[in-house]
Amino acid sequence: MKIAVDCHGGDNSPQANVEGALIAMRRHDDLSVVFVGDKAQIDPLLADCGELKDRIEVIHAPEIITGEDRPTDAIRHKKDSSMIRAINLLREDPNVDALVSNGATGALVAASTLRIGRIRGIRRPAFCPLLPTMSGGIVGVCDSGANVDILPEQLVQFAIMGSRYLEAAFGIKDPKVAMLNIGTETEKGDNLRREAYPMLEKAPGINFVGNMESRDLLTGKYDLVVCDGFSGNVLIKTTEGTALEMLKKLKKEIRRKKRYLIGAGLMKKMFMDLKSFMNYQNYGGSVLLGCQKTVVKGHGSSDAHSFAVCMDQAYRMEKANMTEKIRESIAALPVEEETAE
Amino acid sequence: MKIAVDCHGGDNSPQANVEGALIAMRRHDDLSVVFVGDKAQIDPLLADCGELKDRIEVIHAPEIITGEDRPTDAIRHKKDSSMIRAINLLREDPNVDALVSNGATGALVAASTLRIGRIRGIRRPAFCPLLPTMSGGIVGVCDSGANVDILPEQLVQFAIMGSRYLEAAFGIKDPKVAMLNIGTETEKGDNLRREAYPMLEKAPGINFVGNMESRDLLTGKYDLVVCDGFSGNVLIKTTEGTALEMLKKLKKEIRRKKRYLIGAGLMKKMFMDLKSFMNYQNYGGSVLLGCQKTVVKGHGSSDAHSFAVCMDQAYRMEKANMTEKIRESIAALPVEEETAE
Numbered sequence: 001m002k003i004a005v006d007c008h009g010g011d012n013s014p015q016a017n018v019e020g021a022l023i024a025m026r027r028h029d030d031l032s033v034v035f036v037g038d039k040a041q042i043d044p045l046l047a048d049c050g051e052l053k054d055r056i057e058v059i060h061a062p063e064i065i066t067g068e069d070r071p072t073d074a075i076r077h078k079k080d081s082s083m084i085r086a087i088n089l090l091r092e093d094p095n096v097d098a099l100v101s102n103g104a105t106g107a108l109v110a111a112s113t114l115r116i117g118r119i120r121g122i123r124r125p126a127f128c129p130l131l132p133t134m135s136g137g138i139v140g141v142c143d144s145g146a147n148v149d150i151l152p153e154q155l156v157q158f159a160i161m162g163s164r165y166l167e168a169a170f171g172i173k174d175p176k177v178a179m180l181n182i183g184t185e186t187e188k189g190d191n192l193r194r195e196a197y198p199m200l201e202k203a204p205g206i207n208f209v210g211n212m213e214s215r216d217l218l219t220g221k222y223d224l225v226v227c228d229g230f231s232g233n234v235l236i237k238t239t240e241g242t243a244l245e246m247l248k249k250l251k252k253e254i255r256r257k258k259r260y261l262i263g264a265g266l267m268k269k270m271f272m273d274l275k276s277f278m279n280y281q282n283y284g285g286s287v288l289l290g291c292q293k294t295v296v297k298g299h300g301s302s303d304a305h306s307f308a309v310c311m312d313q314a315y316r317m318e319k320a321n322m323t324e325k326i327r328e329s330i331a332a333l334p335v336e337e338e339t340a341e
Numbered sequence: 342m343k344i345a346v347d348c349h350g351g352d353n354s355p356q357a358n359v360e361g362a363l364i365a366m367r368r369h370d371d372l373s374v375v376f377v378g379d380k381a382q383i384d385p386l387l388a389d390c391g392e393l394k395d396r397i398e399v400i401h402a403p404e405i406i407t408g409e410d411r412p413t414d415a416i417r418h419k420k421d422s423s424m425i426r427a428i429n430l431l432r433e434d435p436n437v438d439a440l441v442s443n444g445a446t447g448a449l450v451a452a453s454t455l456r457i458g459r460i461r462g463i464r465r466p467a468f469c470p471l472l473p474t475m476s477g478g479i480v481g482v483c484d485s486g487a488n489v490d491i492l493p494e495q496l497v498q499f500a501i502m503g504s505r506y507l508e509a510a511f512g513i514k515d516p517k518v519a520m521l522n523i524g525t526e527t528e529k530g531d532n533l534r535r536e537a538y539p540m541l542e543k544a545p546g547i548n549f550v551g552n553m554e555s556r557d558l559l560t561g562k563y564d565l566v567v568c569d570g571f572s573g574n575v576l577i578k579t580t581e582g583t584a585l586e587m588l589k590k591l592k593k594e595i596r597r598k599k600r601y602l603i604g605a606g607l608m609k610k611m612f613m614d615l616k617s618f619m620n621y622q623n624y625g626g627s628v629l630l631g632c633q634k635t636v637v638k639g640h641g642s643s644d645a646h647s648f649a650v651c652m653d654q655a656y657r658m659e660k661a662n663m664t665e666k667i668r669e670s671i672a673a674l675p676v677e678e679e680t681a682e
Binding site: 180218228238253256277 | 489
């Protein structure tokens with residue numbers, strides 16, 4: 001198993017990316033890594049990894065794509081960027097199975113779609129980030145922002161890709177799939193949701209349990225939520241934002257009185273655990289589903305630990321042959337006319 | 342000033358509705374109320390309000406519309422329901438200025454739109470509920486679910502209606518209006534958002550500050566968020582759901598260790614305040630904006646206190662002549678072809 005690592009792009013890159021990949025290599029004996037990035041910065045970070053040396057390659061690609069670059073311009077003009085070089089490697093080298101990147105989201109989606117290519121039948125790749133549930137599990141949200149204007153059939157594709165992902169990476173059997181809606185009744189929602197509902201009911205290979213309201217996201221009732229990228233983005237960012245603002249508020253209130261400070265002192269560990277529990281970085285990156293090869297997008301603010309979690313995800317997805325399983329599930333769908341894009 | 346009260350429909354109706362209205366009457370000397378509902382249930386609740394008697398009327402309407410009734414059926418067949426009778430009163434009696442109802446949302450929107458009628462130029466009425474911000478203020482979200490498939494021009498209408506509402510009911514000057522989007526850059530989002538952005542920039546009578554991400558909803562940076570009813574619904578319910586699940590988690594974790602329990606004992610008042618702070622019912626109902634007369638929708642689970650807050654809202658909106666101000670702002674918009682619906 002060989003994974004390409006895009007060494008640049010995140011806030012703590014290249015250090016977090018390289019160190020994270022090394023952590024993952026120590027966990028998985030059969031894992032080789034190709035580091036793609038500025039050799040002058042990467043080589044010193046590899047000085048102390050003697051025992052891993054023969055599983056490591058470095059490809060020099062000193063340019064960096066930022067959030068300011070337009071995705072199409074980045075693909076065309078930044079050919080020596082770590083991201084584009086890594087994606088080209090994935091496209092060209094049959095021995096490289098997956099890519100982990102913290103880089104600019106728009107460029108990653110565009111370059112992956114264009115260069116690695118979509119699985120046959122998939123209209124567009126989609127992101128599937130994870131959130132922790134209050135019952136101690138996780139819930140996937142697909143799509144969370146790669147596709148903002150979608151067709152009903154795409155919700156079915158998100159359900160299939162997300163289900164195969166949760167099975168492969170987390171061993172969740174028959175993931176319970178719900179469609180994000182403004183009510184739980186069958187006929188609720190906008191035109192998109194009303195058209196998609198019967199399609200989801202009929203689709204083979206998924207365990208569709210109906211509509212869900214966003215207030216139930218964290219309850220643990222569902223394994224996978226399917227939605228358009230716009231409302232999925234709202235769903236994820238509202239959850240993060242509310243949790244963060246509440247923790248801030250708590251911290252501020254505690255400072256108001258001495259007895260609160262004493263109380264909080266006794267509960268310090270609990271608050272730390274709660275903060276860590278709500279820290280989405282601990283649950284891995286946002287997988288881009290639907291390309292011919294596995295692509296994992298880490299958070300821009302990833303540290304080495306969270307980058308290693310992303311590496312683990314990519315490793316497990318490859319071990320479980322996820323891409324092949326998505327291909328089979330999509331092929332099993334009733335044939336629909338595919339529109340050229 | 343005369344407000345019609347729909348006495349039935351909420352979980353604690355008619356008691357909470359009647360008692361809440363009486364609380365509001367004691368706060369406002371010039372407020373008269375028409376209670377619409379089952380006289381046999383209402384009269385006993387009015388036994389102890391001698392000093393308010395001459396400002397009270399009761400209209401007998403014993404039927405109740407529930408969430409199970411299809412809105413159109415309810416309007417057609419439940420003519421003796423408290424909601425329909427109250428709405429007809431608003432339509433027919435020029436002395437009745439506003440309606441406060443806890444009743445079924447779908448029926449309330451449909452009946453208000455059809456019977457009370459829209460303000461000229463408004464495509465569809467929209468809800469504008471409020472959430473508390475961490476800076477101690479409030480933020481309005483328009484629309485939160487009345488309109489799921491919308492046109493760009495409707496986002497402009499939501500911005501105007503919401504701005505006039507926040508000015509009238511809360512004295513917020515030049516409310517800062519942001520459009521809910523998946524990023525803050527101008528060109529972000531789906532077709533709807535990209536078309537609406539320049540329209541919002543140009544529209545007179547609003548203080549449009551650009552796109553916002555849902556994670557900033559509670560920060561206090563914005564007074565009003567405009568969005569389609571689908572993502573607005575996701576925004577509101579995710580915020581509520583996350584806050585609720587975090588408080589539940591906190592409660593559960595506290596029970597794990599004695600020292601946590603002792604700490605929590607010292608912080609009891611703080612936790613109670615936090616819970617009350619996050620309780621959206623304390624911030625009033627969801628105003629339905631865009632009808633010829635003021636309609637306030639209280640939460641189905643309202644108690645007397647929160648019903649009284651809804652009454653206050655309706656009172657302030659009427660005092661400030663909000664409907665007239667919306668009418669003027671909409672009339673000042675560049676003329677667009679209105680499509681028949």
